Amino acid sequence: MLELYKLRRDGSYFDQQQFLHMLREEEAANAENRLLQREDRAFAVRAEEAERNNDYEISRDWRQAQISVYVKAEQDRLDRNVENSPFAYSPEELHAVVSERSGNGARPVLLVAPYFDDELNSDGNDGGPHAFRVAIRRSWINSPWAGDVASLDGAVKRPLRNEDVDIMLLQRALWDLPVILVYGDVQRGRRVWPTLIAWNIVDSPDFRSIHVNFPQLSLPVESADEELRRSSRLAFEDELGESTAVTVAVLAEWFHLARYGRRPRLHETLPQDRGLERRAAALGLAAAYEVAVDCGRVSPDEARAEQAVLFLAAGRPGEARRAAMSVVGPSAAAHAELLPPDVLRRLRDVVAEVGTADEIAVAGRLVEEAARRSTMRSLGW
Incomplete structure (x- = not known):
């Protein structure tokens, strides 16, 4: 603006026109440069956007390919499991069915x-x-x-x-x-x-x-x-x-x-003509009482009394006597008083088979004392 003022004040008309032409050319050049810059920026934006779109499409296609591979592999695994499985259901379905049938493990x-x-x-x-x-x-x-x-x-x-x-x-x-x-x-x-x-x-x-x-x-x-x-x-x-x-x-x-803690009864329910199986079952069930004691289901004295019954049923009188004496022997009879009357009656029957007269008398007194205590409890005394 100062130069224009100077031209108006001091320059000739030709100089003024020449200077204005130069300004217009410079302005046109600047406008063209600005247009080129805008186009360059627009092209860069479009190129960047195209690159992003291309990367997205490649990533999308890759993810779809991976998903297809995973689905195919999982389907093959499921088909293979069904083909090779010994059961007719999925593991989860089988567990649910068996759990329901067993009463959630109750039997x-x-x-x-x-x-x-x-x-x-x-x-x-x-x-x-x-x-x-x-x-x-x-x-x-x-x-x-x-x-x-x-x-x-x-x-x-x-x-x-x-x-x-x-x-x-x-x-x-x-x-x-x-x-x-x-x-x-x-x-x-x-x-x-x-x-x-x-x-x-x-x-x-x-x-x-x-x-x-x-x-x-x-x-x-x-x-x-x-x-x-x-x-x-x-x-x-x-x-x-x-x-x-x-x-x-x-x-x-x-x-x-x-x-x-339920007392075994298999050896008593087998037919009489299957004596070998009755004895084998009784002998196997005698060992079960060791586990029952460890699990806290029965007391050691009750376990020994029931083992004596089972050993006798299995045809092992020596082992039956040892188990019975561990309950009604001189050093153990005091603990035996706490046993239920039905256990003591079965123990007395064993002692009657394998014990002496004194031992039979001790077993009898234990049964009588247990019956007396049971009667008093039933009467509220």
């Missing part, structure tokens, strides 16, 4: 898997006739001890052809529930190998899992007479089912004794 659940036949392939074992399942399940349902263990048929859908892995999967799914699993193998159509595994039967580190491998059994010899062959096979399956039911009953007795 064990019996699962029976069809026997695996080594002469059949996987399809033949999975879809073929499931041998021995009916006999074992019916033997348990018809037994006097069926209420001690809840039978759950259908939980195991096929033979345990992958035995170790199948058992691991079942234990993983039912890790906190008391379960008794019965299964087995048929070898070359001639031998049968029954097996039983149980877990959470007693709350003891030494008995967390119990595995019972029964001796091999020989299948009946094939006969040309179809009726005779069927009868022999049915008799074999019935015998196998009854033996399995007795073993399950022994484990049930362990469970109810260690969990609730």
Whole structure:
């Protein structure tokens, strides 16, 4: 502005016009530069936005590809688990079903898997006739001890052809529930190998899992007479089912004794013609009292008294006497006075078999004193 004033005051008209032309050219150049700068900035913004959009699309496509891979892998895993699983439900569904059937662990659940036949392939074992399942399940349902263990048929859908892995999967799914699993193998159509595994039967580190491998059994010899062959096979399956039911009953007795302190009665309910099994059951149940004492379900004196009864039923009079004397002996009779009258009566019957006259008299006085105290309590005295 000062220069313009100077031109007006001092310069010629030509000089003034030339200077104005120069100013207009400079202004036009500045305007063009500003336009170019705006276009450069707009181009940079568009390029940056395009780059961001491109990065987003690449990231989106990559995430979608990853999700597709993960979904495919998970679907393959689920399909593989369903195909290889020995049970017909998901692990969560199986746990819920077994838990409901057991009353949230109030009693064990019996699962029976069809026997695996080594002469059949996987399809033949999975879809073929499931041998021995009916006999074992019916033997348990018809037994006097069926209420001690809840039978759950259908939980195991096929033979345990992958035995170790199948058992691991079942234990993983039912890790906190008391379960008794019965299964087995048929070898070359001639031998049968029954097996039983149980877990959470007693709350003891030494008995967390119990595995019972029964001796091999020989299948009946094939006969040309179809009726005779069927009868022999049915008799074999019935015998196998009854033996399995007795073993399950022994484990049930362990469970109810260690969990609730309930006195075992299996050896008393078995038929008289099964003397060997009665003695074996009584001997096995005597050891259960050690666990019951550790769990605090029964007192040591009551455990020794009941063990004396079981040892005598098992045909072990020497062990029965030692157990009885630990309760009614001279140094222990004072503690025995606190035992329930029914326990003392059973103990007196044992002492009557294996004790001396003085020991029988001591056992009798204990029963009389317990009956007197019971009568006084019932009368409020």
